[in-house]
Amino acid sequence: MGFRSWISVALQLTMATALLVGCSQPAATPDSASPSGANGVTLKMVESITSPQRTALLKDMLAQFEAKNPGIKVDLISPPFEGADQKITQMLMAKEELDVLEVREFNAKQFSMNGFIENLKPYTDKWKNYDQLTDVAKRRATWVDKTPYYIPNGLYQRVLYYRTDWFKEAGIEVPKTWDELLVAAKKLTDPSKNRYGYSFRGGATGWDYALITMWAYNGTEVDPDSAFFMKDGRTLFSTPQSLEAMQYYKQLYKEGSPKDSVSWGFQEMVQGFVAGSTAMLIQDPDVIDGAKEKMQEGTWATAPIPLGPSGVAQQVVGGPGWGMTAYSKHKEEAWKLIAFLSDPEQSTHFAKKTSTIPVVKSAAEDEFYKTGYFQPFIEMSQQPTKFLDVSRPVDYKGWGAWQSTADKDIQSFLLDQLTAEDLLKKWDQYWTKEKAERK
Amino acid sequence: MDTQKPIVMMTKQVVPEGKKSFRISKEGRFIFLCLLPAILFVSVFTYYPLVRGIIMSFQNYTLFDLMNIQFIGLDNFVNVLTSPDFPRVAMNSFYWVFFSLVFQLLFGFMLALMMQKKFRGRGIYQAFLFFPWAMSGFLIGLIWRWMFNAQFGVINDLLLKTGLIDAPISFLADGTWAMAAVIIANIWYGVAFFAIMILAALQSIPEELYEAAAMDGAGRIQQFWRVTLPYIMPTILVTILLRVIWILNFPDIIYAMTNGAPAGSTHIFATYMIDKVIFGQDYGQASAVGVIIVVILMLFTIFYVKATKVEKGGDF
Numbered sequence: 001m002g003f004r005s006w007i008s009v010a011l012q013l014t015m016a017t018a019l020l021v022g023c024s025q026p027a028a029t030p031d032s033a034s035p036s037g038a039n040g041v042t043l044k045m046v047e048s049i050t051s052p053q054r055t056a057l058l059k060d061m062l063a064q065f066e067a068k069n070p071g072i073k074v075d076l077i078s079p080p081f082e083g084a085d086q087k088i089t090q091m092l093m094a095k096e097e098l099d100v101l102e103v104r105e106f107n108a109k110q111f112s113m114n115g116f117i118e119n120l121k122p123y124t125d126k127w128k129n130y131d132q133l134t135d136v137a138k139r140r141a142t143w144v145d146k147t148p149y150y151i152p153n154g155l156y157q158r159v160l161y162y163r164t165d166w167f168k169e170a171g172i173e174v175p176k177t178w179d180e181l182l183v184a185a186k187k188l189t190d191p192s193k194n195r196y197g198y199s200f201r202g203g204a205t206g207w208d209y210a211l212i213t214m215w216a217y218n219g220t221e222v223d224p225d226s227a228f229f230m231k232d233g234r235t236l237f238s239t240p241q242s243l244e245a246m247q248y249y250k251q252l253y254k255e256g257s258p259k260d261s262v263s264w265g266f267q268e269m270v271q272g273f274v275a276g277s278t279a280m281l282i283q284d285p286d287v288i289d290g291a292k293e294k295m296q297e298g299t300w301a302t303a304p305i306p307l308g309p310s311g312v313a314q315q316v317v318g319g320p321g322w323g324m325t326a327y328s329k330h331k332e333e334a335w336k337l338i339a340f341l342s343d344p345e346q347s348t349h350f351a352k353k354t355s356t357i358p359v360v361k362s363a364a365e366d367e368f369y370k371t372g373y374f375q376p377f378i379e380m381s382q383q384p385t386k387f388l389d390v391s392r393p394v395d396y397k398g399w400g401a402w403q404s405t406a407d408k409d410i411q412s413f414l415l416d417q418l419t420a421e422d423l424l425k426k427w428d429q430y431w432t433k434e435k436a437e438r439k
Numbered sequence: 440m441d442t443q444k445p446i447v448m449m450t451k452q453v454v455p456e457g458k459k460s461f462r463i464s465k466e467g468r469f470i471f472l473c474l475l476p477a478i479l480f481v482s483v484f485t486y487y488p489l490v491r492g493i494i495m496s497f498q499n500y501t502l503f504d505l506m507n508i509q510f511i512g513l514d515n516f517v518n519v520l521t522s523p524d525f526p527r528v529a530m531n532s533f534y535w536v537f538f539s540l541v542f543q544l545l546f547g548f549m550l551a552l553m554m555q556k557k558f559r560g561r562g563i564y565q566a567f568l569f570f571p572w573a574m575s576g577f578l579i580g581l582i583w584r585w586m587f588n589a590q591f592g593v594i595n596d597l598l599l600k601t602g603l604i605d606a607p608i609s610f611l612a613d614g615t616w617a618m619a620a621v622i623i624a625n626i627w628y629g630v631a632f633f634a635i636m637i638l639a640a641l642q643s644i645p646e647e648l649y650e651a652a653a654m655d656g657a658g659r660i661q662q663f664w665r666v667t668l669p670y671i672m673p674t675i676l677v678t679i680l681l682r683v684i685w686i687l688n689f690p691d692i693i694y695a696m697t698n699g700a701p702a703g704s705t706h707i708f709a710t711y712m713i714d715k716v717i718f719g720q721d722y723g724q725a726s727a728v729g730v731i732i733v734v735i736l737m738l739f740t741i742f743y744v745k746a747t748k749v750e751k752g753g754d755f
Contacts, residue, residue, distance in 0.1 A: 086717075089502060110720075114505045191606070194590060204698055260589040260609035263617070263700040268588065277590045397503055404718035408524075411702035415612075 041333050046077040046091065048084045048102035049320055057353050065340045072333050074100075092116040095327055099334040103150040103323040105140060105316070109395040111323070112144050118324040120148045123335045129360075132344050134381065136389050137359035140319030143225075143391055149323055151342040154356030156318030158212075158305055159376045161273060161281040161291065163188075165299045166195075178216055178248065178306045181280065185256025188279040199278040200257035202414055203265035207406035209282070210249055211236075212305070212315050215390065217245035219310020227314065227390035228431050235435075237428040245308075246413070246420040253414050262414050273300075284318070286355045288373045302376045304387065314388040319359070357381070398434040402427075489733075496726035503720055515727035524703055524711070532707040535622060535693075536686045540679065542626040547633020554634070555641045572631035580695025583624035587611055587696075611697055614704030621693045621705055628692065629682065636678045640671035676747050683743075684736055708732045 047058060055078045062074045077098075079087040085107060091098055092111065103111060111117040124130045124141075130148075133141065137152045160181075162174055166188055175181040185197025201209050215222050218241045223229045228236050236242055253262065258277065261269070266283075273281040274294040281287070282305060291300060307313045322338045324331060340346060344360040351358035352368055357377050363369055369378050380387040393399060409426065412418040463471070499511045519525060554565055571579065586592050587610040595607040610616045644667065652662050690709035693699065699706040699714060706714065708728055715725035 093505065110503050113503070203700055258590055258609075260612040262609075262612045263697060265698075272590060275591060397501075400501065400503060400718065400720035404714050407700065408703040411700055415614075415702055417702060 041071060041330050042073045042075060043099040043330055043333055043337055044075050044077065044097050045100040045337070046079070046088055046098060046102065048079075048081075048088060048104060050078045050081045050084055054354055057350065061341060061346060061350065062337075064346075065337060068340070069333075069336060072336065074337060092325065098325050099328040099330055100337055101323055101325060102153075102320055104320045105143065105318060106392075106394050108144045108149050108323075112147070112149050115326055117149050118326045118328070118331065120150070120324065120335070120338075123339075124148045124151075127339060129339070129343060132360045132362065134359060134361050135384065136317050136381065137319060139389060139391075140317065141321065144395065150321040151323075151338055152319035152321035152359045153341065153347065154320070154351045154354055155359060156284040156286070156320075157357050157377055157380065158282050158284055158315050159380070160303045160305055161283060161287060162301060162303060163273075163279045163299060164301050166279045174301075174303045175280075175306055176304075178213060178308055181306045182248065182252055182256060185252060185280065189256050194277055196258045196261075196272070196278045197256035197280060198252060199264070199269040199272040199281040200253050200261035201264055201266075201269050202253065202262035202407075202411055203268070204407060205403075206264075207403075207410050208316070210246065210410055211392075212282075212313070213249050213308075214242045214245040215314035216306070216308025216312065217241040217248075217310065219308060219312050220388075221310075222314060222390065224314070224388055224390045226393045227316070228393045229435065233435075235428045235431040237424040237431065241309075242424055243420055246424065250414060250420070262411055285357060285374065285377060289355050292373075302373045304376045304380045307386065312386055312388055314390045316392055317357075317389045321359075393431075393434075396434050396438065398430065402430060492726045492729050495722055496730045498723050500723040500726070501719075501721045511723070515723045516731075519724055519727045519731065524706065527703065528706050528708060528711045531618060531705065532687060534618060535625070535707045536683055538622045539625045539629060539686050540682055542622075543629040543633050543682065544675070544679065546626065546630045548637055550630065550634040551637035551641055554638055568634060569631045571628050572635070574628075576628065576689060576691025577695045579624060579628050580621075580692040583620070583627075583692070584611070584696045587620045612701055614701060617697050617701060617705050621696050624692050624696060625686065625689070629686070632682065633678060636674055637671060640674035641667070644670045680740065680743055683739060687732065687736060708735075 045062075047055065055076070058078075059076060062076060066073060085104060088101055089107070089110075092101075092114070101117070103117060108117070112119075130138075133152070134155075136155060136157075140152045140155070141148045141150060160175070167174065167184070170184075170187055172184050172187060173180075175184050181198070188195065188197040211227075214236055215227060218230065218236060218239055221230050221232070221239075222236060223231050230236060230239065258264075258272065261272070264272070269278075269281060270283065270287055270290060272278040273287075274291050288302075305313050305315065322341055324334045324338060328334050341350070342359075344362050347360050348358045348363045348366065351363065357374075358366075358369065364378050364381070368374065406427075409418065409423055413420060413423045496515055497510050497512065498508050499514070500508050550568060554561060554568070558564075586594050589595055589607040589609045589612070592607075592610075594610070595604070598604045599607065608616065610620045648666050648670070649662055652666050657665060687707070688709055690707065690713055693705055693707060693710045694713060697705045699710050708731065712725045712728040712732070715721050715728060719725070
């Protein structure tokens with residue numbers, strides 16, 4: 001081969017490499033150029049609920065961790081929020097280099113079943129801060145096979161947001177039950193003024209709101225560990241209380257909510273409330289910052305979520321957290337990082353800055369949570385027999401397939417294309433079959 | 440045997456000297472090396488995912504149970520094709536492609552004809568017209584979702600202010616309106632592409648053809664039908680073919696505007712496939728939908744190419 005040929009081959013290889021490398025760079029941008037720690041340990045960490053502010057906060061905390069542990073360096077990967085969980089799943093499937101990851105309650109079972117994440121019990125047994133976690137946080141940490149697969153970093157718990165000025169104007173009290181909420185919603189609805197009582201969610205994952213209504217109607221008979229079933233083994237969808245709840249739910253949509261809220265997702269329902277179209281909203285604490293920014297102080301407030309006729313209210317308290325990959329080569333260091341981030345001081349700081357409910361008991365004494373908009377969250381946490389934390393059956397094989405049709409079914413029901421009886425019958429048959437196949 | 444004779448002769452003609460036939464010339468090697476990056480690129484990023492997708496469509500590939508992946512024959516296809524959602528998804532896909540295409544072509548043609556003429560500020564006008572094509576489909580979907588919103592949307596506001604309606608229309612709460620809304624957004628997005636292609640073709644028509652037609656006594660309308668249209672037809676045919684493929688594979692706008700809602704009434708094949716992955720976590724069934732899309736597009740392309748002899752086009 002002549003000189004020109006060698007040049008040609010070299011050029012082709014360079015081009016091919018450039019093309020392949022250029023096109024396969026990861027979506028996230030770990031700081032891989034930086035050197036490893038003194039002991040040569042570089043931990044790879046990936047977060048899921050990403051936002052520029054949250055990532056900056058995490059980087060700040062990681063810098064503190066590195067300062068305290070000179071031998072360890074942490075590379076943070078922050079994929080775009082939309083699709084972050086898919087990205088993490090792909091990384092795990094490909095056994096990409098990864099030590100610490102953010103696990104969500106809905107993928108914890110999937111990750112543990114596939115052997116992707118480490119059982120943290122050997123570590124938590126020796127960890128003095130484990131007992132500092134609140135009961136709800138512990139349940140989130142251990143809800144898969146009663147095993148701690150991750151340590152929650154903040155809780156997403158719902159409360160009722162309401163317009164104090166509209167309520168005062170109409171001379172009505174803050175609703176404490178679902179019945180009172182419907183009465184208030186109807187009273188506050190005036191389409192001619194573009195005012196509606198309730199920010200309804202009929203769009204993506206709107207089924208969750210139908211479920212909290214059904215749970216509240218069925219009360220303590222619902223199995224908290226798998227809340228699509230009753231304690232006696234029947235499905236949630238087979239009871240007369242659920243039928244009543246669904247009829248109520250439709251009434252709330254038709255008589256107290258905007259018509260197009262049948263397709264509203266998170267953005268629209270929050271926008272409806274902060275822009276002055278709706279008087280009430282049931283949402284997570286992450287709405288607080290946005291509402292503070294866009295609404296006048298004193299025109300809105302928060303309250304515990306309404307109770308059902310049974311006197312209780314259930315919800316699934318979201319609790320993402322830090323877990324470790326089962327194939328990590330630096331498990332001791334990875335646990336060190338998880339323990340650092342989950343330390344009561346760091347954890348409370350993280351919760352405050354990300355507008356979530358803290359996972360440690362000591363935070364209840366913090367002024368930040370004892371007063372103002374966060375107070376109802378703490379109030380609810382302190383009444384665990386009235387405000388119950390339940391789990392969805394995400395560990396059933398049929399969970400995914402059910403989710404993909406649930407929104408469609410609810411929308412068909414709200415648009416009078418499906419009766420409440422047929423809807424509940426369909427779901428009852430589905431989950432009865434799921435349960436039978438599991439045995 | 441006599442029957443073998445012609446074959447031997449043919450072989451001799453094609454491969455004259457046995458050993459030499461396997462040698463690649465220096466030029467051939469150079470060409471191969473030049474093509475190698477492209478071959479590698481296409482193999483890794485096009486053919487591998489395609490083959491992987493076809494394999495997955497025959498497997499019970501769900502994220503929930505990655506340790507138990509097996510071949511399950513045609514089960515995924517049977518489940519998709521017998522699903523009660525399938526007829527509506529198929530009809531929606533047809534409406535989505537047909538109406539988007541017809542109006543994009545119509546408006547694109549009109550705009551290209553308008554822009555062919557020189558007028559003051561034509562450059563700025565062209566830039567504004569082509570702007571939608573440069574935007575992300577998902578972003579367009581989000582913008583139109585808010586525009587069609589009954590409470591805060593500009594469309595209802597305009598209709599109310601002009602007195603055309605008395606009460607806001609809940610565009611995205613009604614299946615028919617929602618399907619019309621996503622198609623309108625897609626038309627807005629795709630008009631620019633037709634306008635660009637047709638304008639390029641129009642500008643390539645030699646002026647002499649119009650002069651000759653005028654000398655033969657053809658008026659403006661006759662010139663359009665006898666000169667303009669036949670000249671740009673290959674471009675239009677190729678553009679239609681490309682657009683059908685792209686529109687059918689374009690879930691972005693629907694995904695951002697309605698996510699298939701209300702009650703699944705705006706799902707097309709592409710959004711239905713995404714739904715199977717995101718909510719159902721069922722890569723097997725999603726791949727089966729993907730294979731169905733490929734088959735539909737292949738059948739359409741073969742039929743279209745045969746019917747229009749579009750391979751002769753490409754004059755743009």
